[in-house]
Amino acid sequence: MRHWIWVVAAFVAITPFTVNAAGAEPVGSAGALISGKSPDGLGTWTVRYQHFDGNSPVAAVINDRIDDAANHEVQHATWNGSTRRPWTFDATGTINVRPTTVSEIFVGQYNTDEPNMPMQSLGSVVCDSRSGTVITWDNLFQDKTSGLTRLSAEVEARLAPAASSNELRDWRRSGQFAPIDVNFKHWVATPQGIELHFPPLQFGRGLKIVTVPWASMSDQITPEFVAITE
Incomplete structure (x- = not known):
């Protein structure tokens, strides 16, 4: 596989979306969507995820962190995407809002016409809802x-x-x-x-x-x- 060196943000458009009743969003969240194609045109990707719903500066910081995590999922799939066959990457991000934390888990699926497909992937981010700081094992x-x-x-x-x-x-x-x-x-x-x-x-x-x-x-x-x- 060839690794593409490119800036994901250049191909990203964040747009709102609506979830149906069966997939209702938790309190404190709003939908977002990013999608696009790989530079060679073989791959397509979509990530549906959830933003922290708020107008404060901290909410904006948290949503930037969540966007970064969503883009990381796309970047990983694109860098490792097939250069011989069409491929798809679809992921869903689910938010967990608590008084002191905002967390999001991403579950993705990469698929192409090759052995051992599809492959599942994971991503996550945990933020302090009081400051927007990303919580990691280093500071936890x-x-x-x-x-x-x-x-x-x-x-x-x-x-x-x-x-x-x-x-x-x-x-x-x-x-x-x-x-x-x-x-x-x-x-x-x-x-x-x-x-x-x-x-x-x-x-x-x-x-x-x-x-x-x-x-x-x-x-x-x-x-x-x-x-x-x-």
């Missing part, structure tokens, strides 16, 4: 290594009951539980806790979702973000 945890080590142990404990001993052994050997950013890239903040989303193959087939309760992580959280655990 008092000590990043300690926080990721705890998070890893909590994820393993929740996956273990549904996994075979061979699966757990293979996941450990291949480093899927290692306390590093790449293993825990996609998450949103929910009332229940840190909701982690894992791509296909990290822990078996299909997308996996594991929620680690805030109570299990409370002693790892920086004072600045204690409020998001409540």
Whole structure:
């Protein structure tokens, strides 16, 4: 595959859209849509997602962060798109609005006439609703290594009951539980806790979702973000 070097924003038009009753939007959100074609004309892409509904400067900052995350999904698909066959990339972003956080999870699907298609992908962004700051493991945890080590142990404990001993052994050997950013890239903040989303193959087939309760992580959280655990 050839990597295209181009600026996604040049091909992006953000427009509002309406969701039907079956896919009603949560309070505090508004629809957005970006779509376009790859420079060689082989690929087409569409991302339907949700903005934080508000007129404040902080809301504008948060929506910029969400737009950046949506564009990143497109950029990744386009850079790795087929240069031989037509392809499509479609993604949906779902927002989670809380008093102290605004999170969005993106689930995408890349498809072309090649083996092992379609492929699913994930993206996410978590913002502090008070400032617009993007929350990452670097600023959420008092000590990043300690926080990721705890998070890893909590994820393993929740996956273990549904996994075979061979699966757990293979996941450990291949480093899927290692306390590093790449293993825990996609998450949103929910009332229940840190909701982690894992791509296909990290822990078996299909997308996996594991929620680690805030109570299990409370002693790892920086004072600045204690409020998001409540």
